[in-house]
Amino acid sequence: MxxxxxxxxxxxxxxxxxxxxxxxxxxxxxxxxxxxxxxxxxxxxxxxxxxxAGLIHVRLNHHLARCVELEAALRARFGLVRCRVMPGLGPSRDPVRSIAPAAAEEMERVLAENGSRVIALGTGRALRGMVDALSPVEAPQHRLVSLLGNIALDGSASYFEVIMRLAEKVRAPHYPMPVPVLVDSVEENRTLQSLGAVRKVRGLAQAADVTFVGVGQMSEDAPLMTDGFLTADELHEIQRVGAAGEVAGWIYDRQGRYLDLALNARLTGVRVEIATPERPVIGIAAGEAKIVALRAALTSGIINGLVTDEPTAAGILAG
Amino acid sequence: MxxxxxxxxxxxxxxxxxxxxxxxxxxxxxxxxxxxxxxxxxxxxxxxxxxxAGLIHVRLNHHLARCVELEAALRARFGLVRCRVMPGLGPSRDPVRSIAPAAAEEMERVLAENGSRVIALGTGRALRGMVDALSPVEAPQHRLVSLLGNIALDGSASYFEVIMRLAEKVRAPHYPMPVPVLVDSVEENRTLQSLGAVRKVRGLAQAADVTFVGVGQMSEDAPLMTDGFLTADELHEIQRVGAAGEVAGWIYDRQGRYLDLALNARLTGVRVEIATPERPVIGIAAGEAKIVALRAALTSGIINGLVTDEPTAAGILAG
DNA sequence: TCGCCGTATGGGCAAATACTCACGCGCACC
DNA sequence: GGTGCGCGTGAGTATTTGCCCATACGGCGA
Missing domain, CATH: 1.10.10.10 (Winged helix-like DNA-binding domain superfamily/Winged helix DNA-binding domain)
Known part of the structure; x- marks a missing residue:
């Protein structure tokens, strides 16, 4: 009025x-x-x-005793440098909803640092949720870099775009991986990898100060398959040789050791293997299906930070 | 228990x-x-x-165009280093409700810094609201220090306590000013100021890296009067010599120049006059009544950061 | 042991909120 | 200029929420 x-x-x-x-x-x-x-x-x-539209963000300001216990147990068992466990939302709800705000807080924590950091990012629904839940902050001192492309085999960009969205929110320089996730042949891959632009992005990603990744399961609903990177037959074959999970497309077994697959030669992305307390790799993932994949990645230290939800945390620890 | x-x-x-x-x-x-x-x-x-109980925090992630305009105008006119303008809630609502979350964000911004900072704090309803809206964060690397005591003339601690609450939330070492705001005589003040504990807190406050203060108006509803630090007669006398506002008890005129009052000799708190881009002083205040006081404090640069609401921002700029 | 009082609980109800549907307006295409 | 489409609007309605009240429970003093 x-x-x-x-x-x-x-x-x-x-x-x-x-x-x-x-x-x-x-x-x-x-x-x-x-x-x-x-x-x-x-x-x-x-x-x-x-x-x-995500204009409204709700956050919980209370550490639930049960979640804190699970965090402590995970930290102790796997020697994690960062760990957040959020309450579950019941079996029928998307767990991304639950972990996205906590993941966003972890990201904000990194963004709030004064010095210039290189932040490497995977792809996937969970990371996308994290970015959506992030408060816009000006953080132009950092550099954002992709671990892998976001183009599928057929040229479509169906894979969840994370880095551009994030860059938009924080106004930081960003380096997407300018290639498809998977190429048809070893030769094609070699050609791509020799490109200066690709080499530069890879170098940056490998030198990342902190890395945020999703974790994919290798069960029947494997993201690699639903996103069209693997056929059902390929998936079954890879399951047969012991695949437990996947980070940035690189598949590992139940001990978290990367598998030596023919597929690897066609993957263009950077393999994550740098997790140290100084250069942490934070996994953002939750859901019944991801328990095995997460336990494996934590066991070998592919990831040394975790944001997950309560039932998933309990499941990881139960194994 | x-x-x-x-x-x-x-x-x-x-x-x-x-x-x-x-x-x-x-x-x-x-x-x-x-x-x-x-x-x-x-x-x-x-x-x-x-x-x-404040377990749930809701925040708006959208800089309303109008608020952004006002922020830009305030920044430009007064050379502010920080400025947030939040939407008003209508004339009948407490504006503290509106600005508290934004003020809390500013505080969180400081707390999130890695290096050890000295954070000085005034008192008042607005700061109290800010602390209540703050998410608990472990920030033990910082030190919190009071600019002034929280004890009234009659010994009651009616003034809004800020520093202890904040310290509780962030688990940081804190240094309350261990004296009444106002004492009866110059001699008493001299005695208090000579105490080692007081000198230490004053020294810390004067060296603060960032300062958060409320801003008091000197109109008929002056906080200094309603909180019992001034009688109506004293207020009128001080109004007569040009009082426009007050920060941490120190009264200034419409140009934001501190007044040379008899009262000053009895004030125990630290006078804020260190605002620089490197050591900002952030004013947290909103309300029709505070417009004059805010404009004055901004004019002379007693404060060089501001969190306020839309109508107040418009009022400041209108003058 | 009894009765009192403060507190917590669930039922019921009015208010507030979310959803559905039919309508109208503007726009583009025919 | 007509017609169909899509979007936004308001009315109506189902669902959800907030509040009040009668009641049950448990502690405490007589």
């Missing part, structure tokens, strides 16, 4: 303002409607739009 | 879990109830308890 400037405000501005009044101000949608001169319906739509 | 605190802890745990499922998981209270094996009513109570 008195706020005439609302008239020309963009829809997102209005949504943000409505959500602000609703969540922070504690007004009802009726009050928001009269405050902003809208119908109650519209106020409701704005609020729900703001939530859907 | 341990038994009751265990009870409280487990109740808080339950509350946190319920709120997590509600806000992050998006379950209804019915679903939470069956998930956790409770009645719906209990689930509802847990969620509302979690919100009331």
């Amino acid at each position: 008195s706020l005439t400037s609302d008239m020309d405000a963009s829809i997102d501005d209005q949504a943000a303002r409505a959500a602000w009044l609703y969540y922070v101000g504690g007004l009802t949608q009726d009050q928001i409607a009269s405050e902003m001169g809208l119908s109650r319906q519209r106020a409701q739509r704005l609020v729900s739009r703001a939530v859907a | 341990s038994l009751t605190s265990d009870m409280d802890a487990s109740i808080d745990d339950q509350a946190a879990r319920a709120a997590w499922l509600y806000y992050v998981g998006g379950l209804t209270q019915d679903q939470i109830a069956s998930e956790m094996g409770l009645s719906r009513q209990r689930a509802q109570r847990l969620v509302s308890r979690a919100v009331a």
Whole structure:
């Protein structure tokens, strides 16, 4: 009513303002409607739009005893440098929802550092959730680098894009891996790897100060297969030789030792094997299906940091 | 005591879990109830308890265009190093509610730095709100120091305690100013100031890397008066000589120049005059009544950082 | 042991919120 | 200029939530 400037405000501005009044101000949608001169319906739509667009972030400020216990147990058993366990949301819900805010906090922790860091990133739904949950912060002092491309065999960019989104939020220089994840032949791979641009990105990724990766399972619902990088037959063959999980496309066994597969020669991405306390590799993953893959990666130290949820943490420790 | 605190802890745990499922998981209270094996009513109570206890933090990740404009204008006009303008909540709501989360973010920004910093703090409702809105972070590398005491003339500790609360949340060493805000005579003040403990805290405060202060108005509702540090007569006399506002008890005129008052000799706290880009002084304040005081403090650079709300920002710029 | 009092609990109900649907407007394509 | 499509809107409705109240439980003093 008195706020005439609302008239020309963009829809997102209005949504943000409505959500602000609703969540922070504690007004009802009726009050928001009269405050902003809208119908109650519209106020409701704005609020729900703001939530859907991720304008509103909710975080829990309380360390649940059970989660803290699991964190401590994981830290002790696998010598982790970072570990967060978030409450589960029940079996039918996407666990990414639960771990994304915590993963975002870990990322913010890195971004808040003053010195210039090289941050390497994998791909996947969990990392994408992390980036979506991240608060925009100006952190141009850091460099972001991809461990692998985001182009599938057929040329589509269906794989979850992480690095560009993140770079947009933090305004940092970024170095995507400018190649497909997987190529058709060893020769093609050799050609690509010899390119200066590729060599530069690889070099940067290998020198990363901190690395964030998803962890893929090698069961029937393996991301490598659902994303079209492996056929069902290939998957079964790889399962047969002991595949337990995969980080950035590189497949390892139940002890977390990378397998020597024909596939490897066609993978273009950087293999993660640098996890040390000074250069941590943080795994972001949760879900029943990923327990085996996570336990293996933790056992050999492919990852030495973990953000997961309660049932997954319990599952890892149960083995 | 341990038994009751265990009870409280487990109740808080339950509350946190319920709120997590509600806000992050998006379950209804019915679903939470069956998930956790409770009645719906209990689930509802847990969620509302979690919100009331501040276990849940909601933040808006969208810089409203109007607020961004105001921020830019304030930055440009007063050469601010930090500036946040949050949307207003309407005239009848407490503006502290609006600015507290943003102020908390500024504080978190400082706390997230790796190096050891000295953080000086004033008192007041706004700072208290900031601390309440702060996420607990372990930041033991920093030192927290008070600019002034929190004891009134009559010995009561009615002034809003900030430093202890903050120290509790971040587990940092803290140095409260161990004296009343105001003493009866110049001699008493001299005696107090000569104490080793006081000198040490003053020295630390003067060397602060960053300072957070509230800003008090000198109108009829001046905090200095309502908190019992000034009588109405004293206030009127000080108004007559041009008082515009006050930071940590030290009164300045409309140009932001500290006034030479008899009162000064009885003030025990540290006068803030160190604002530089390297050692910023951030003012946390909002409200119609504080516009004049804020404009003055910004003009002379007593503060070079600001967290306020939209109407206040507009009011400052209008003058 | 009894009765009182404070506190926690679940049922019921009114308010608030989310969802669905039909309509209307503008726009583009025919 | 007509027509169909898509988007946004408001009305109506189902669901969810917040609040009040009667009641049960447990501690405590008489």
